[in-house]
Amino acid sequence: MPLPYPRPDFVRSSLRWKTLDGPWDFIFDDDDVGMDRCWPRGLPDEVALKDRSAAVETSSQAQTITQNIAAGTQELIKDNTHVKSSTETVNRRRTIQVPYVYQCPASGINEREAHSVFWYSRTFLDIRTEEEKQQGLRVILRFGAVDYDARVWVNDFFIGRHGGGHVPFEWDVTPYLGKDSSEAHRLTLRIFDSSDSLHQPRGKQYWGAKPESIFYTPSSGIWQSVWLEVVPPTRIADSSNGTVLRSNDIEKGQLYCHVFLLNRPHQQECRVQVEASIGNVIVAEVSGQTSGSREAVDLILNMRLSEKELSQLPLSIREAGPLDNSRCWRNGLALWTPEHPLLYEVTIRLFDCQSAALLDEVTTQVGMRSINWSAGDGLWRLNDRPYFQALCLDQGYVPSTFMTLNDDAVRLDIELAKAMGFNGCRKHQKVENPVFYYWADKLGYLVWAEMANAYDFSREYAEAFDHEWVQAVKLAINHASVVTWTPINESWAYNSLKDSEEEQNHIRHLYSLTKDLDPTRSINDNCGWQHVCTDLTTFHDYSDVEELEKTCASLDLILAPKAGRDLFVGSAKHRPGAPVICTEFGGINIAPPKQRSSDRDWGYTTASDSEDLLRRFERMVKGIAAGGHCCGFVYTQLTDIEQEVNGLYTYDREEKLPAAKVKAAIDEAIDIFNRRVGSS
Known part of the structure; x- marks a missing residue:
């Protein structure tokens, strides 16, 4: 079933688009002969295979990395290497359902x-x-x-190549289309996605033949929507191409708009108009003109409503955010929070100055909210108030489609998390699509945005990672829900970080690169341990209840080594007064003993039954809040995924624990924190 328009956060008023999701021709090219045999001119019915009986070698380094990450908590599968089947002598062309990867059931290949x-x-x-x-x-x-690596042709013309498996890309294909609208054009992609490269950013996609531990079945090829869109030649750029809307200045109540234009001839003078409204009440309208060869126009909008405008708000807005609630409104400014996610609608228009013709019009949404992590009192603030982040680890997989979630599935996961009392998530080892950020904004859901990591360091890796990380940040930069950037998790790819100046310098570089792109959000440089340059002190601790309670009651124990690794490396150290957050804990499964084996039923610890799991969960979340040092947590995890069965929901999104009881425990933890810091 085709997905809805893939960019609900950036919609043209005259939107003309056509999805290319659905059936495509598909063929494996195991001997990599397609280029030599001119497959861009048409895929063959079949291709003969060379001998495929040999195993694909998995390096001892790969096995060591797996063992180090698994931390010795479970025996790994022996000889878990890819072995090519010798029964097939040809690969045949068949049909795949895009945007689902060939490894998943929904693709039709599975x-x-x-x-x-x-x-x-x-x-x-x-x-x-x-x-x-x-x-x-x-x-x-x-x-x-x-x-991961895509080469694209239209008809016989090579139009481009894109490396990086987690971010969007596009090309103008107009030059390759003829005058006859009835003429069919052939679109061809060649994909290279290494099954075992440790230098390729891959997230949780495993390099072994069978997923195990915390790693999952790979997702190769097209995994998000493909579509055609009709656009004006001179047009407004989306965030990936340079338009930034900064909505963090709640003190002045101002929205800062950097509107980037694409393909404007230098001799063409244009006017950009930005209009903001809430509940169909227009709040502000500002215009600015292009200057010379500069491709952007900067505008500032006053987002406060007058008393008259407040009185005109519809009942739906006043019920969602009562006007007398200081958490919802401040001096006429609507505030965004997870509890009251008030959003402004922003319309950007582009006019030709000479003819006054409307060239382009785009609608998006913004939430006005501020983040502060540098007051020096150990607190993280949302809209100037101490705020306890009760987050879940969310990895965004579903059984039939893997990493590809449709609109309903995205919304469901957020609603399931909120039903259990979580006010956000750490989106783990996955760059989500704009549909997710759109719903996080609308439903009120904090997001820590993260990049899919590699597992071994090299200069080539660093260059590829930098490029893709920049695009990941740009993709989400205009969303109020996104509050923290996390480029690296647990030193993955940085196996010599403790002693390697080169690896430490790259972490510093990522921090600076991210801060240059966005100084308004906190940066968690290397989540869990071995921090090099960070705004937050984060730590991972999968100890059982008593040990976790003890650790969270002592800053010295929090700052002590975790999983055999120092919390800070090089010259870095905990900044007194920096927010401290336990960004992974729990990971408890409750699978029956008869289902346990060396390669299934993964959990860091095991509860005897659901009541035992609930008791442990309650003590853990309260212990973190009551310890006196942490201002948030990330519980592992929201749902089961394949063999990692430590979710609060099953892989099919069924409750393991009553949502109301989980929410009661989280609410009490938040109350403990609020009493400690004198907030309400």
């Missing part, structure tokens, strides 16, 4: 064997009307995400 090279192909029509062609409108081909 094959788990490793294939590093494979091809997609389908046809499409020019979706422009004849009038739109005459007006010079363009056709943009957009990909939500393709893992």
Whole structure:
């Protein structure tokens, strides 16, 4: 079933688009012969295979890395290497359902064997009307995400290559389309996705033949939507291409707009207008003009409502955020919080100065909220109030589609988390698509945004990671829900971080790179331990109840080594007064003993039954809050995923514990924190 428009956070008023999700031709290219045999001109019915009986070697380093990450808590599968099947002598062209990866059931292929090279192909029509062609409108081909290296052709023309499996990319395909709108155009992709490279950012996608421990089945190829969109030649850029809306200045009540324009001829003077409204009440409207060759226009909007405007708000807004509630409104400014996610609608218009013609119009949403982590009192603040972040670890997998969640599934996961009392998530080892951020904004859900990591360091890795991380930040930068950036988890890829100046310097570089892009959010440089340059002191502790309670009651124990690693490395150290947050704990499963084996039923510790799990959960969350040092936590995890069965919900999103009881425990932990800091 096709997904809805993939960018609900950036919608053109005259939106003309066509999804390319659905059936595509697909073929594996295990001997990598497709380029030599000109497959961009058409995929073959089948291709003969060379001998495939040999195992793909998995390095001893890969096995060591797995063991180190698993921390010796469970025996790993022996000889867990990819072995090519010798029964097939050919690969045949077949049909795949895009945007689902070939490894998952929804793709229609559902094959788990490793294939590093494979091809997609389908046809499409020019979706422009004849009038739109005459007006010079363009056709943009957009990909939500393709893992990992994609080469793309339209007809026989190579249009580009994109490396990086987790962020969007696009090309203008207008030059490759003929004048005849009825002519079918062939779109072809060649994908390379290494099954075992440790230098490739891959997140939780495992390099072994069978997923184990905390690692999962790989997701190769197209895994987010593909679509065509008709756009004006000179147009407003989305956040990935440079438009930034900074909504953190609640003291002045101002929205700072950096509107970037694409493909504006230098001789064309344009005017940008930005209008903000809430509940159909227009709050502000400001215009600015382009200057010379500069491709951006900077504008400031006053987002406060007058008494008259407040009186005109519809009942739906006043019920969502009562006007007499200081957590919802401040001097006429609507505030965004997880409890009251008030949003402004922002419309950006682009006009030609000479003709006054409307060239482009885009609608998005912003939430006005501020974040402060540097007051020096150990607290993290939202809208100037101490705020306890009760987060869950959310990895965004579902059984039938893996990392590809449709609109309903995205919304459901947020609602399930909030039903248990969580006010946000640490989105772990996955760059989510804009649909997720859209719903996090609307439903009120804090997000720590994270990048999919690699597992071994090299200069080539660092260059690729930098490029993709920048794009991941740009993708989410305009969303109020996103409050913290986390480029690295647990030193993954940085196996010599303690002693390597090169690796430490790259962490410092990532911090500076992120801060240059966005100085308004906190940065968690290397989540869990071995911090190099960070705004937050985060630690991971999967100890059982008593040990965790003891640790959280002592700053010295919090700052002590975790899993055999120092909490800070090099010259770095905990900054007195920096917020301290336990960003992984729990990980408790309750699977029956008869289902346990060396490669299934993963959990850091095991509860005897659901009542035991609830008792442990209650003590842990209260112990973290009552210890006197932490201002938040991240519980592992929201749902089970494959063999990692330590979720509060099953993989099919069924409760393991009554949501109301989990929420009661979290609410009490938040109350403990609020009493400690004198907040209400």
